[in-house]
Amino acid sequence: MLSILTLLGLATNCNAYSGPKVEKKLPYSKGLNISEWLEPVSGFIDGHFDSFGKQDFIDIKNLGVEVVRIPTHFDTFSSGKPDYIIPDSLWQRLDNAVNWCEELKMYIIIDFHNDCSGNSKTPPDIEKRLEKIWPQIAKRYKDRSEYVIYEVMNEPHGIDCAKWGKIQEKMIKLIRSIDSKHSIVVGAADWNSIHELLKLPMYDDDNLIYNYHEYSPFLFTHQGAEWSQDVTRLTGIPFPYVKEKMPPLPKNATDGERWNYNNYPVDSSEEKLVEPINKAVEFVNKRHAALMSNEFGVYMKYANPQERVNWYRIKSGYLDERNICRVSWDYRGGFGVFNSMNSSRFPEDINVNLVKAMGYRAPSGKSTSxxxxxxxxxxxxxxxxxxxxxxxxxxxxxxxxxxxxxxxxxxxxxxxxxxxxxxxxxxxxxxxxxxxxxxxxxxxxxxxxxxxxxxxxxxxxxxxxxxxxxxxxxxxxxxxxxxxxxxxxxxxxxxxxxxxxxxxxxxxxxxxxxxxxxxxxxxxxxxxxxxxxxxxxxxxxxxxxxxxxxxx
CATH class of the missing domain: 2.60.120.430 (Galactose-binding lectin)
Structure with missing residues (x-):
């Protein structure tokens, strides 16, 4: 296995991206998450509910994006127990997004999203919520074009993995009782873990897309992240690992901080990064299914800008070589494609080096207000x-x-x-x-x-x-x-x-x-x-x- 340094042009040239390929290719290969739109913070519905419009979708398409994912907190917007009725106010936003994507010939993943803050857990009654909400979604979009894709649920966590596998199977059958046409994205518990993905039961459906989330090595991609206590005080982390560039451990380091720090040399090695991906490819090929990573990225606040670009170039190469669809988190925000978390003018604020590393078109020109x-x-x-x-x-x-x-x-x-x-x-x-x-x-x-x-x-x-x-x-x-x-x-x-x-x-x-x-x-x-x-x-x-x- 070759060093990551090879991929950065710092060692002899050869094909370090090589690996097994997913045999069932999708008609799209790369996309972005439209976050901070239909995601209330901690159940509080406010703020950016209409911060995206048609022009934003046009701009995203102009980057060369082929698929967008819309994280949506359906249960939070709903009427709640017992029926979880989705209001017209939310349907109208989603209808617009579907209309725009169909017009632009861009695929759209309708994602049942959830609270993923560090201390959160998947609700114990999640099965009942999904049973009420998914029929509403499927009935509304069953006759729409092939550009529409469903995702059963984002990042189940704090729930038994085997139990989640059975709940997901039930939801697939429920959706299929209404809509036999559209692709369904499925994933494992433990935050859409790639390791748990390999343990999912065999589902009797030939139009599934298996999905995992890719933020490895976590210490680099989430360094300084305020919502993850085991890395909040760890910043200045280099990628790839270089011993001389590593910052010292904080005083009175916690067990979590010490574990992340001491394991970083191994966690950031190429072998550690590609081995689980290769296993996932072999897994979906046995099931004759497609594979995607519909969240991956690096928090921009503390990462070295050039090393962040390098990470995207390397990870995008890994996934492209293996025919794994990749949907980056996110468009705007802390993991976004703009120069800062607070800039959003298109195209002048776009991080050109980053979008090129991701295989997108670098926009030119200047926007008008x-x-x-x-x-x-x-x-x-x-x-x-x-x-x-x-x-x-x-x-x-x-x-x-x-x-x-x-x-x-x-x-x-x-x-x-x-x-x-x-x-x-x-x-x-x-x-x-x-x-x-x-x-x-x-x-x-x-x-x-x-x-x-x-x-x-x-x-x-x-x-x-x-x-x-x-x-x-x-x-x-x-x-x-x-x-x-x-x-x-x-x-x-x-x-x-x-x-x-x-x-x-x-x-x-x-x-x-x-x-x-x-x-x-x-x-x-x-x-x-x-x-x-x-x-x-x-x-x-x-x-x-x-x-x-x-x-x-």
């Missing part, structure tokens, strides 16, 4: 029959049963609108411009914010405000406060047209400090980052509908 496009077209539409391209929508509505529906329709020939069934105090819908924009000229020219609302709330009142960046200390708000006198509670659509110069600077909420600041007259139209519709100190109990939002 919603505001730049609006200026060119003199059309400042924010929402009309759906969210405007290049904007992001974020909702602060933590209650699953009250989630807003972003694309509600009453009839096929009517435009979409935003619908909130119920809302407590201080719940908000936020339209983010994804950059600081300058509305000064529009405000001076007498432009208005125009939108339509309907409701049946007798005490209706809400806050609608623009927020600037925190460049002046805090994110100052400039708002208006329409009530039932402005928008009657009659269940009919009413259009409001409010000049921007009638908005009032009324203060700032500093989320970092968790503190409210009264107005200091510091809001500026030259530095606006979002538009928010907020319930303020009122509640919504009979539904709220909003549509056709534009500045004109």
């Amino acid at each position: 919603w505001f730049q496009d609006a200026q060119k077209k003199n059309d400042y539409t924010i929402y009309k029959n759906g969210l405007a391209q290049k904007l992001t929508f974020s909702s602060y509505i933590p209650e699953a049963e009250n989630l807003c529906t972003l694309y509600k329709k009453d009839s096929a020939d009517e435009d979409c609108y935003i619908y909130i069934p119920k809302a407590d105090k201080y719940r908000s819908l936020q339209f983010l411009f994804r950059e600081s924009v300058d509305f000064t000229a529009l405000a001076k020219a007498g432009a208005c914010l125009e939108f339509e609302v309907k409701h049946n709330e007798p005490n209706f009142k809400m806050s609608i405000y623009f927020t600037d960046s925190d460049a002046k200390g805090h994110p100052w708000r400039n708002g208006i406060f329409p009530g039932v006198k402005d928008i009657p509670a009659d269940g009919k659509w009413h259009k409001l047209r409010i000049p921007l110069n009638r908005f009032t600077d009324y203060g700032a909420w500093d989320n970092g400090e968790q503190k409210w600041y009264n107005s200091e007259g510091k809001f500026t139209w030259s530095d606006v980052v979002n538009l928010t519709f907020d319930t303020g100190d009122n509640t919504i109990s009979k539904g709220l509908c909003i549509r056709n939002i534009v500045i004109k």
Whole structure:
């Protein structure tokens, strides 16, 4: 077995990628996870619920991606016990993703995801949850194209491996009772372990894709990871292993830290990295099945950038040579393909060296923002029959049963609108411009914010405000406060047209400090980052509908 140094061009040239090949090839070979979208954090539904739109899928396709995986917390979004009904608000997001992928001829894995934080465990009643949810998914997508793929469940853990194997078999049969067409991704317990994969029972289905997750060597790929206590204090780990480059062990090292550190020379060797992959190839060939690794990657925060690139080049080579489909974790975020965890402009923020190492196309050119496009077209539409391209929508509505529906329709020939069934105090819908924009000229020219609302709330009142960046200390708000006198509670659509110069600077909420600041007259139209519709100190109990939002 050859050293990894060979793969880096630091030793004699020869084919270090060689190994057994998966005989049943898939029509796609490489992809990305679209994380931080349909994954509530610790059961809290909020934030980035609409941080991805069609343009993001177009950008991903332009990289050369062939398959995307959509991690989705179905049970968290659902109605819960006993029926776990999936709400329209989630179906609409998934329907859009499927539509976009079919249009772009890009495969999509609908993944039943779950809480994978370090101390989590698969719920004891997971079988009951899956039994209720998978028929809903299969019935909804059974007639869609071959681009749709199902994944029974992500990373079962804290559950007996043999028990999980039987539960998974039951779910395969349940899905097949509804949908005999689409491929099903299956994996083992112990966090989709490749070692446990080899112990899965024989499933009577000829359209399965066996899957494992690939983060080896863990000490390198997860160094400094805040959610994994055995490596949180271990940073500066080199790849490949070089004794002279290793940092010292932390003082008072735990048993877990010591184990990871002392085993790293072996864990990072080529033999240790490829041996389990070769066994997995032999395993699926005996079952005449396909193989994928639909999570693999390196946390970018502490890894040396060039060594991180080297890891992806080596791992991608291992998998490609063996006909193993690879789906990297992730697109944005800590394992993403951008230059930092906080950058997301496409294509200028893409990590070119990284995407080349992964075998993707390196994009060129420069993106335009919603505001730049609006200026060119003199059309400042924010929402009309759906969210405007290049904007992001974020909702602060933590209650699953009250989630807003972003694309509600009453009839096929009517435009979409935003619908909130119920809302407590201080719940908000936020339209983010994804950059600081300058509305000064529009405000001076007498432009208005125009939108339509309907409701049946007798005490209706809400806050609608623009927020600037925190460049002046805090994110100052400039708002208006329409009530039932402005928008009657009659269940009919009413259009409001409010000049921007009638908005009032009324203060700032500093989320970092968790503190409210009264107005200091510091809001500026030259530095606006979002538009928010907020319930303020009122509640919504009979539904709220909003549509056709534009500045004109």
